[in-house]
Amino acid sequence: MFQVNDVIIYGAQGVCKITGTEEKTVSGKKKTYFVLKPVCDKGSTIFAPTDNEFVLKKMRRLLTIDEIHQLIDSMRSENAVWVENENERKELYKSILTKGDHLDLIKMIKAIYAHKKEREAEGKRLHMSDERFFKDAEQILYNEFRYVLNLDGKNDLMTYIFTRIEKQDT
Numbered sequence: 425m426f427q428v429n430d431v432i433i434y435g436a437q438g439v440c441k442i443t444g445t446e447e448k449t450v451s452g453k454k455k456t457y458f459v460l461k462p463v464c465d466k467g468s469t470i471f472a473p474t475d476n477e478f479v480l481k482k483m484r485r486l487l488t489i490d491e492i493h494q495l496i497d498s499m500r501s502e503n504a505v506w507v508e509n510e511n512e513r514k515e516l517y518k519s520i521l522t523k524g525d526h527l528d529l530i531k532m533i534k535a536i537y538a539h540k541k542e543r544e545a546e547g548k549r550l551h552m553s554d555e556r557f558f559k560d561a562e563q564i565l566y567n568e569f570r571y572v573l574n575l576d577g578k579n580d581l582m583t584y585i586f587t588r589i590e591k592q593d594t
Contacts (some may be wrong), residue, residue: 426483427459431571435482436521436560437470438442438567439463445474458483487526492569495526502527504534508549517557521564529565533558547569 426442434440440460445455448471460470472479487495493581507513520528536558540550550558566581579587 431463431486432460433484433486433524433568434460434470434472434488435524436564437462437468438564439486439571440470446471448455463571473479484524486572487568489572492587495530496585497592498536499585500589500592502530502534504531504538506535506539510553514553514557517561521557521560524552524564526565529561532561533565536561 428442428444430442432440432442437460440462441459443461444457444459446459447454449455456474458474462468462470462474472483474480475479507516529586536550536554537539539554540558543550562578566578570576570578570581571586573581573584575584
């Protein structure tokens with residue numbers, strides 16, 4: 425179970441700190457809620473019911489540094505498969521974002537990135553929905569990486585990742 429002051433991942437909202445619990449009455453019933461403060465959006469507050477299994481499944485502990493290193497080390501070998509059918513692709517990507525599985529997020533980012541490069545070579549742009557999925561997946565994955573690795577921005581993280589991957593080659 426989670427405690428006050430734990431830093432967790434909460435679904436697509438990303439890294440959040442549990443700042444407390446609060447009782448609220450909704451539809452005549454008293455419920456206890458975790459009070460979550462997203463690390464990247466200090467002005468937001470999320471109330472997550474402590475007794476709702478669906479909501480609790482969206483909450484998970486942060487990765488460790490070793491787990492992040494393992495993911496970075498596996499990035500090259502993960503296969504990225506582009507789904508041609510736009511509707512199927514949208515459903516798959518929505519599911520991946522909701523689930524938040526790190527390897528699936530990496531595969532999704534790689535697939536969209538590769539497709540973006542193909543489109544650019546043809547003088548075309550990436551579909552807006554794919555661009556949004558790409559940004560959302562990056563945000564979920566990279567915000568957690570930056571928080572755990574204590575890095576400031578996306579550029580710092582990308583340098584960290586590329587440096588680690590280059591070390592694999594030597």
